[in-house]
Every structure is written in C-alpha cells, then in structure tokens.
Amino acid sequence: MDATILETQRLILRPFRAADISEIVRLLSEPAIAETTLNIPWPYDEAKARDWLAAQRREREAGTGITFAIVRREDERLLGAIDIRPNARHQKAEIGYWIGKPYWGRGYATEAARAIIRYGFEVLGLNRIHASHFAENPASGRVMQKAGMRFEGVLRQDVRKGDQFRDHAVHAILRENWASNS
Secondary structure (H helix, E strand, O other), X not given: OOOOOEEOOOEEEEOOOHHHHHHHHHHHOOHHHHHHOOOOOOOOOHHHHHHHHHHHHHHXXXXXXXXXXXXXXXXXXXXXXXXXXXXXXXXXXXXXXXXXXXXXXXXXXXXXXXXXXXXXXHOOOOOEEXXXXXXXXXXXXXXXXXXXXXXXXEEEEEEEEOOEEEEEEEEEEEHHHHHHHO
C-alpha cells in the first residue's frame, strides 16, 4: 500500500488513520460541508467515517484513488481531505477536496491542491488534472483557479445530490501549462 506523504510550507498530506475518525466526524457533522460536496452525506457519524476509511484503503490498493488527510504542520490538526483519482490509460486524474468549516478562507485548500497537482504531474506522470464543483459554490472554483486550473465550462444538471440535479463547473490544468508556470 502506498504511504506517500506530501509536505508544503504549512501542511502535511498523509494517509488517514483510524485515530482520525473522531475529528473526521466532528468536521463532517457541519451541514455546510455536505451541502457543498457531492459525496459527503449528512448527518455524518462514526460508521460512515469507518466505511469511508475502508473504501480509501481499497481504492489505494487498487490504484484507483489516493486520499490524503490535510493536516496543519504546526499542530498536526486535521483540516480536511484531498484525493486524486488517476486514469492511467488517459494519463489524467480528477481531484476533490473538502476543508472543515472552521478552516475556510485560510488558503489551506489551495495549498493542498497545488501539492496534489505537483504530485500528479511529477510522480504519477499525468497529462491533465481536472476538478469540478457545484456551480453555486464559487469559493471552490476560486481554489481551483488559484491552484493554476482554468475554467472550462459548466456541465448542466450533471450530477444528482439528494433529489436535485446540480450543475458542475469544471476546471483543469494541463502538464504543459503547469510546467511553464512552475
């Protein structure tokens, strides 16, 4: 199993641990996180956290996804999560992330996204990395743009969350653009 750890100026991106469960539950018990993400349910409890950690292990072992805990370097506080889901055949990947509400607006998501993009191009050998967000969540789009991604368009009623179809705004970065700006 890949135990990659990425480091930035303020963050450590590491695999999740069972010891993180109580903090995962605390952070994901905030309804605003579920409202702004596709795959996080609400309410969120310990059983969901345990299932999520088990799914992460399976995806990591299968090579279909790598999820990192976003941890603040100074105090090792869990702030959120970021993942990358590579498609080796097409040398591309999708990234996704969430940050606990108490830590919004501090640049942590952007810093983590830049690290995962670098990892995708330098380690995984990708050509394209993309991400999407609910169109009504422009803050997530700003994170993507600050991480170097370009807005590519809106996929209308692309996904279903609960009983609503939601628009997805798509951003991406190509290796050639990343390399010229690195």
